[in-house]
Amino acid sequence: MDVRSRSRISTDVVVAGGGAAGVAAAVTAARAGLRVTLVERYGFCGGGAVAGLSGTVCGLYEATDNRQARPRQVVFGFADEFVRALDVRGGLTAPLPYGKTWTRVHDPLVWREAADALLRDAGVEVIYHATVTGVLSEGEERIEGVALWTKQGPLEVRAG
Template identity: 90%
Template sequence: MDVRSRSRIDTDIVVTGGGAAGVAVAVTAARAGLRVTLVERYGFCGGGAVAGLSGTVCGLYEATDSRAAQPRQVVFGFADEFVRALDARGGLTGPLPYGKTWTRVHDPIIWRETADGLLRDAGVEVIYHATVTGVLCEGEERIEGVMLWTKQGPLDVRAAVTIDA
């Protein structure tokens, strides 16, 4: 049992998980002027793309039965920005055929560095090496944040919005 006193952080949004979805929502919300805290259990962001070594960025291109077709990108927004940032760092191949669609192969280390840079530039507070141990609730209906265990001790992160990514 950890007998250290609990610390507390207040923020607008707490995001648990620094994979692709967590990075996207954290950066987007911070750019909208909200105070965002992202909590990640490892010492880096990336989820399956980095720790799982998935190696590919999928879902950006239209599916087709024609093998003669060229890739036609249909997903843009933050995903497109992230892909462009990966590409600019030399961490991404061009589109490669994959079933009925196309994929792009990425370097996991450059994925992590790209995510770190976007989070930093947006002003997101990132807490690494943190495990969610519970949810802070007001009654049975309202989530008010999360309880964490960190290397520095137990920590409560209180937020108007809690996102499990």
């Protein structure tokens, strides 16, 4: 049991996990003017894309039975912005056939760099090496934040 006193920080939004969805949620909320804290258990963001070495960005292109067709992108928004950030850094291939659709192969280290840049530019506070140990709530009606364990000791992140 860690007997150190629990530090506390306040933020508007807390995001648990710096994988693809966590990075997208944190950057989008910060750009909407909210104070955002992202907590990540590893020393880097990326989840399965980086630690799991998944290596591909899927789901951006229309599926087709026509193998002569060129890729037609149908998903845009933050996913498209992230793909462009990978591409600009030289960390992404052109679309490659993948079953009935297309995929793009990425360099995991470039994925980390792109995520770090987007988070930093949006003003997201990132806490690495932090494990969520509990949810802070008021009854069953409202989640108010998370309890963390960090290398510096226990931490409470309260979110409005």
